[in-house]
Amino acid sequence: MIVVDTDPNNNGNLAEATIAGSVLLTSVGTTASDDTVTGNAGMGGQGILTIPVVYNGWVQNLPQVWKDQLTTKQQNPIQ
Secondary structure (H helix, E strand, C coil): CEEEECCCCCCCCHHHCEEEEECCCCCCCCCCCCCCCCCCCCCCCCCCCCCCCCCCCCHHHCCHHHHCCCCHHHHCCCC
């Protein structure tokens, strides 16, 4: 997964977005620390939820317990 900083200098200009880094996401059953695959081998990864899920309205659908952990800018990055 590529991590993007949409406004690296906080001036509101989204055209200055830059790649801030990356995170390796693994599927279920691919690492030594995962549990045993009990069915549907090869179907791992659907349980990964990256936050924020960037689409219009993502934070409105986020469970309140997770939303409470976000900053104001994370809850509304374009404001």
